[in-house]
Amino acid sequence: MNEWKSTPWGKIPASWGITTIDEASELVTDYTSNGSFKSLADNVKYYDKPEYAWMVRYTDFSKGFVGPFIFIDKNAYDFLSKTKLYGNEILISNVGIIGGVFRCPRLYSKMSLAPNSILVKFKDSDDFYYYWLKSIYGQFMMDSLTIGSVQKKLSKTNFRKMLVPVPPISTQNTIAEILQSIDDKISVNSAINQNLLQQANAILTSYFIDFSRFNGSIPNDWESGTLQDIVDFSNGYAFKSKELLDAPEPGCYRVFKQGHINRGGGFNSGGTKSWYPINKCSTLTKYVLHKGDVLMAMTDMKDNVAILGNTALMTVDNQYIVNQRVGLLRSNGYKNTSYAYIYLLTNSFDFLKDLRSRANSGVQVNLSSTEIKNSPVWIASENINEEFNSLTEPLLTMIMNNDNENQRLAELRDTLLPKLMSGELDVSEIDV
Incomplete structure (x- = not known):
């Protein structure tokens, strides 16, 4: 039977360590790390049409990365050298909406981190800490360090001081693999749905547009x-x-x-x-x-x-x-x-x-x-509508079935997440 110890966010197995974000990470940075407010204002200009690089914002994530986006020129991109993005980094909104955790998408264009978010890279498993930060425990800890009443803010300094668990690396990897496998299946279903919808829209165009x-x-x-x-x-x-x-x-x-x-x-x-x-x-x-x-x-x-x-x-x-x-x-x-x-x-x-x-x-x-x-x-x-239905309804039925499966998978992931992150579910004997 596991022995337990107390933390600010609840009990965890006694075999897990506790440390700060600062100790657990190899990089914590944000937009203002690139220079003074004056130097940022002098060197960074935003564009609402495609330019040299894309500024990645939490609002882009919350809207499904479908735009509208903001862009910067090459001079600004070079100036913002401490916050260049290459894909899959952990990003956290820290102004207004606190604790919105997302991964930077992998794009073919140059990318840089926009204001009001923190970038963190961990020494051990980025994947484990990505899910821990999204869990009720990570959200509780970030909220507890938030300052401001009119506009809430999680400062980079406070974020570095935040305590996090340190399970054995094998446990971190197993937990991350369990949760990632669910998200991967959701992503596959979503990609299939995009293809099915493109087929259905092509049929709509040929018949009615x-x-x-x-x-x-x-x-x-x-x-x-x-x-x-x-x-x-x-x-x-x-x-x-x-x-x-x-x-x-x-x-x-x-x-x-x-x-x-x-x-x-x-x-x-x-x-x-x-x-x-x-x-x-x-x-x-x-x-x-x-x-x-x-x-x-x-x-x-x-x-x-x-x-x-x-x-x-x-x-x-x-x-x-x-x-x-x-x-x-x-x-x-x-x-x-x-x-x-x-x-x-x-x-x-x-x-x-x-x-x-x-x-x-x-x-x-x-x-x-x-x-x-x-x-x-x-x-x-009537005959043409029947013909159109016979072509499109099977495609939409598959989309609906995939949507339903994704909902079940998301509910499973969200049920497992707090149990895995608290150690309630012991994964030491699981071979993923």
């Missing part, structure tokens, strides 16, 4: 209609915030919010932040989501329109209930139209450009139900 399937001409028996001809549209339910649960409990629906919709379209199953008791939903059955429902973001920020009009495709039955400011588009089957056409069309460039041009603009930009329902669409004949 450039009409190459019909030699570039729109068939005479097609109708020029609007979205409301092929969908039953409804707004999400306006839940009272005090009624929502911030942690899952038995007998609850996940509340589908805009955070479940990816930039560019797609379902983010990890976006659940709220739950609602099923026993309170006897009059809310029309808001309960079904597999194949299409969900649209109806609100966005004026100065940074990211997901307005984008849609997600619900992958499961009776597990989610839709929140306000999300539009529910459910296929009505007119002329054999299906969720496949609705989902692919609503995320297409021309459809989004037109829809966003009709948004109401203030501090936020909003889409009205009327404008969404009045969006122009081509309605093909």
Whole structure:
């Protein structure tokens, strides 16, 4: 039986050591390590169009690295010599949002670390400490060293002083391999989904955008209609915030919010932040989501329109209930139209450009139900819609299955993470 010892974040096996980030790492650096504020201002200029190097920010990670990005010229890149990035480094947001931990992507372009993040490289297993920093224990320790009330900050100095565990290197490697194997499978599924979606979008283009399937001409028996001809549209339910649960409990629906919709379209199953008791939903059955429902973001920020009009495709039955400011588009089957056409069309460039041009603009930009329902669409004949469905629905079914598997894998990883990082699960006898 393991013996245990106490740490600021909880108990760990007595055989594990404890040290500071400073002692455990070979490098801790950030943007300001390159010089004084004046020298940085004199030597670093930002560009919003591609330049010599890309500045990597936490906001890029949080948006899935789909842009918009900021860039720097060669002079700035050379000046920022202490924060050049090559891929896979551990980066941590340390201003505003504290403790956002991510790995730098591997790109073919030059990269440099942007302000408001710390770069750390460990002497032992970077992979182990990457997961430890993401765990509840790493998050607790970083939060405990945060300063500031208006704008929170984790200083580089305080981060260096932070205590971390030091398991035997074999234990570090085994824990990291277990967790990495799950993330690798998630990445494989995501890559497969990207390929499947590209195939589905190519079919959409050939049938409904450039009409190459019909030699570039729109068939005479097609109708020029609007979205409301092929969908039953409804707004999400306006839940009272005090009624929502911030942690899952038995007998609850996940509340589908805009955070479940990816930039560019797609379902983010990890976006659940709220739950609602099923026993309170006897009059809310029309808001309960079904597999194949299409969900649209109806609100966005004026100065940074990211997901307005984008849609997600619900992958499961009776597990989610839709929140306000999300539009529910459910296929009505007119002329054999299906969720496949609705989902692919609503995320297409021309459809989004037109829809966003009709948004109401203030501090936020909003889409009205009327404008969404009045969006122009081509309605093909029943035979053509059936043909289109036979080509696209199998692709989208595979995507939904992979999304569901990724959600199960993420839940498994998140369940294992605190148990592995506390030593509750003994991995000394595991051969990975």
